[in-house]
Amino acid sequence: MPASPDRTTDDAGLRAGGEDLAAFQTSVVRGLVRARPLVAALLLLLVLGPVGWWSLARDEPEPADGVAGPLAAEVAVSDGVMLIRSAACGENTRCGTAFAAELDGEVVLLTNRHVVEDSCSTTAEPWSGGEDFPVREVRLATDADVAVLILAQQDALPMPLTVVTEHAVLLGEPIQVVGFPGALPAVLDGHVQRLEPERLVLAIDAGQGSSGSPVIDAGGAVVGQLYARSSDECCVATPIARVLAAAREAVPVAVCP
Numbered sequence: 739m740p741a742s743p744d745r746t747t748d749d750a751g752l753r754a755g756g757e758d759l760a761a762f763q764t765s766v767v768r769g770l771v772r773a774r775p776l777v778a779a780l781l782l783l784l785v786l787g788p789v790g791w792w793s794l795a796r797d798e799p800e801p802a803d804g805v806a807g808p809l810a811a812e813v814a815v816s817d818g819v820m821l822i823r824s825a826a827c828g829e830n831t832r833c834g835t836a837f838a839a840e841l842d843g844e845v846v847l848l849t850n851r852h853v854v855e856d857s858c859s860t861t862a863e864p865w866s867g868g869e870d871f872p873v874r875e876v877r878l879a880t881d882a883d884v885a886v887l888i889l890a891q892q893d894a895l896p897m898p899l900t901v902v903t904e905h906a907v908l909l910g911e912p913i914q915v916v917g918f919p920g921a922l923p924a925v926l927d928g929h930v931q932r933l934e935p936e937r938l939v940l941a942i943d944a945g946q947g948s949s950g951s952p953v954i955d956a957g958g959a960v961v962g963q964l965y966a967r968s969s970d971e972c973c974v975a976t977p978i979a980r981v982l983a984a985a986r987e988a989v990p991v992a993v994c995p
Contacts, residue, residue, distance in 0.1 A: 815954055816865045816925065818899040821918045822849050822887070822950065823870065824857040835917035835951040836862060836887055837960065840898045841985055847887040847895070848985060849950035850965050851878050854885050858993055862889060864896065865923055878991050882976060882984035883965045885950075899952060902959040903979040909933055915944050915964055915973070917951030931972050938962050938975040948973075 822834045834853030838845055847862060854860050854876050861870035875888035889895055907930055915926045928942025938953065944964060953962035953975045962975035976984075 815899060815914075815916050815952070815958055816923065818896045819865050819916050819918075819923075819952065820847060820896065821863040821865075821921060821923075821947075822847075822853055822860060823863070824854045824860045826856050827858045832857075833918060833921045833947045834949040835947065835964075837916075837950070837952040837963075838896045838898045839901055839960070839982070841886070841982065845892075845895050845898050846985070847873075847889070848963065848981060849885050849887060850883045850963070851885045852883055852965075853949050854878075854887065855991075860887065862887065862894075864894075869894075876991055876993070877985075877988035879984035879988040881987070882980060884963070884976070884981050884984040884988065886985050886988045900959040901978050901982065902955070902957075902961060903982065905955065905959065905961055907933065907938060907955070907961050907977070912956055913940060913942070913961070914954045915940070915942055915948060915951045916954060917944065917948040917964065919945040919948045921947050928973075936977065936980055938977060939968055940964075940973045940975055942973050943971075944973050953978075 818838045820836050820838075822836045824832045824834070826832060832853060834849050836847040836849035836853075839848050840846075841848075854873075855878060857876065860873040860876060862873060863870045871894040872890045873887045874890035877886035877888075879885065909930055909932070911930045913928055913930060915928065917924065917926075919926075926942055926944055926948075928940050930938055931941040932939035938961075940953065944951065944967075948964055949966075951964040952960040953964060955961045960978050962977050963981045964973055964975045966974045968974050
């Protein structure tokens with residue numbers, strides 16, 4: 739068997755009662771010898787560690803003034819989105835989503851026509867929950883699934899979202915849908931699956947309650963409005979330019995008695 743490196747290979751001296759101090763090491767010394775590489779590594783880490791952490795902190799980019807990170811941008815968008823509850827005459831309450839937008843100098847809520855059509859009463863609840871605000875006027879578009887809502891308490895309106903009408907949406911472009919599937923707030927990730935005349939087909943899983951939700955691009959701007967599901971289980975949205983054009987032509991409707 740090979741000799742242990744920390745013991746003498748001369749057994750004769752030990753049998754005679756002598757000691758070979760040059761070759762024999764106590765357990766403490768042997769431990770120190772074995773730990774020498776680890777001690778050296780720890781010392782190196784103590785010396786260079788602060789430099790490394792400083793380097794990482796220095797290289798981490800800081801947001802420029804006025805530029806929000808992804809989470810802050812997401813929060814800003816959701817603040818402009820409201821849950822819509824619409825009680826149709828003689829039917830159960832329907833839920834959908836609306837978002838605030840500026841329409842010819844007026845801040846309104848935009849949702850889908852099928853969410854509020856034939857309603858007896860409609861309310862809007864903020865993203866964070868709390869009080870329901872009654873809708874005093876419903877305007878329905880005649881040639882698109884778009885509706886305009888005017889709150890009875892206008893100061894309850896959130897800040898309007900940024901809309902981009904000149905943005906050319908690209909195939910495969912990442913998007914988010916911000917709404918209330920199942921009447922619960924959610925931000926859903928997806929991408930543009932297909933581009934069709936006057937509609938965007940999105941690869942995203944959005945359930946009931948998402949109708950009327952804004953479709954948000956990577957820059958945090960609204961590029962469309964969700965309104966249906968397709969036969970291949972994708973979701974379908976109206977481009978925002980078409981939504982705004984239909985909203986401008988929407989006409990007020992009387993609620994049922």
